[in-house]
Amino acid sequence: PLRARVENLNFYYADGFQALRNVSMPILDRQVTALIGPSGCGKSTLLRCYNRMHDLYPGNRYEGSVILEPEGENLIGPDADPVLVRLRIGMVFQKPNPFPKSIYENVAAGLRVRGVRNRALIDEAVETALRRAAIWDEVKDRLDGSAYDMSGGQQQRLCIARALAPNPEILLLDEPTSALDPIATAKVEDLVQELSKDVTVVIVTHNMQQAARISNRTAFMHIGQLMEFDETSKIFTNP
Ligand code: ADP
Ligand code: ADP
Numbered sequence: 001p002l003r004a005r006v007e008n009l010n011f012y013y014a015d016g017f018q019a020l021r022n023v024s025m026p027i028l029d030r031q032v033t034a035l036i037g038p039s040g041c042g043k044s045t046l047l048r049c050y051n052r053m054h055d056l057y058p059g060n061r062y063e064g065s066v067i068l069e070p071e072g073e074n075l076i077g078p079d080a081d082p083v084l085v086r087l088r089i090g091m092v093f094q095k096p097n098p099f100p101k102s103i104y105e106n107v108a109a110g111l112r113v114r115g116v117r118n119r120a121l122i123d124e125a126v127e128t129a130l131r132r133a134a135i136w137d138e139v140k141d142r143l144d145g146s147a148y149d150m151s152g153g154q155q156q157r158l159c160i161a162r163a164l165a166p167n168p169e170i171l172l173l174d175e176p177t178s179a180l181d182p183i184a185t186a187k188v189e190d191l192v193q194e195l196s197k198d199v200t201v202v203i204v205t206h207n208m209q210q211a212a213r214i215s216n217r218t219a220f221m222h223i224g225q226l227m228e229f230d231e232t233s234k235i236f237t238n239p
Pocket of ligand 2: 013014044053054057060
C-alpha cells in the first residue's frame with residue numbers, strides 16, 4: 001500500500017532558485033525507497049520536503065502537495081504544524097549530530113517536545129527506541145553518560161533511536177553512512193532493512209551499490225526532476 005505521495009511538487013529556495021521541478025512520486029508502505037542521482041540534483045531538497053525541514057529557513061517556498069496516506073493529509077498544507085510534522089516524519093543526517101546531552105535525554109527529546117511528562121512512559125519509549133536501533137545492549141548501562149562519548153557509528157544509531165522514539169510514520173535518512181567506516185556502515189544498512197519491516201524508510205545515497213543492496217524502490221533524479229522510479233531490481237538491471 002501507499003504511505004505517501006508527492007504531487008506536482010515545486011520547491012524554491014529563499015534566493016529564488018527552483019530546486020525541484022514538478023516532482024510526483026509514490027512512497028510505498030514499509031519499503032525502503034532510495035533517492036539517487038548526481039550531486040546537486042535535489043535529493044536532499046526532496047527529502048526535506050517530507051518533514052518540513054525547509055520551514056526552519058525563512059523564504060523557502062513549496063508548491064504542490066506531500067500527501068500522507070491513508071489519511072490523505074497534506075503535510076505542506078496550511079493546516080499542518082511543521083513542528084509536529086518533524087516528529088511524525090523522523091530524520092537522520094549525514095553527520096551524526098547527537099545533542100550535547102545524555103544518551104537518555106537524546107532519545108527522550110522528541111517525547112518531551114510532544115509534552116510527555118510521565119517518567120515511566122519515557123523510560124519505556126527510550127528503551128524501545130534504543131532496541132529498535134540495535135544499540136540498547138551497548139548503552140543500557142550508561143544511559144546517563146554523554147552521547148559525545150560514543151563512537152561515530154554508535155552516535156548514528158543513537159540518532160536513529162532519537163528519530164524513532166516518537167514513533168514516526170516515515171523515517172528519512174540523508175546519506176546516513178557517508179561519515180561512517182565500513183563496519184559501522186554495514187550495521188546501519190542491516191538496521192535499515194530490519195526497520196523497514198515496520199517503518200517506511202526513504203534514504204538519500206550517492207552510493208549505487210548501497211541503493212541496490214538495501215532498497216526496494218529507487219528514484220533517480222536529475223536537475224530537480226524525477227527521471228525514473230521503479231523497483232530497485234529493475235532499475236539496476238537496465239543496461
Ligand atoms: P543533492 O542532495 O542531490 O546533492 P541538494 O538537494 O542538496 O542536492 O541541492 C539541490 C540544488 O539546490 C543544488 O543546485 C544546490 O546548489 C541548491 N541548494 C541547496 N541548498 C540551497 C540553499 N539553501 N539555497 C539555494 N540553493 C540551494
Ligand atoms: P553542513 O556543513 O552540513 O552543510 P550547514 O550548517 O550548512 O551544515 O547546514 C545544515 C543543513 O541544513 C545542511 O545539510 C544544509 O543543506 C541545510 N540547509 C542550509 N541552508 C538551508 C536552507 N536555506 N534551506 C534548507 N536547508 C538548508
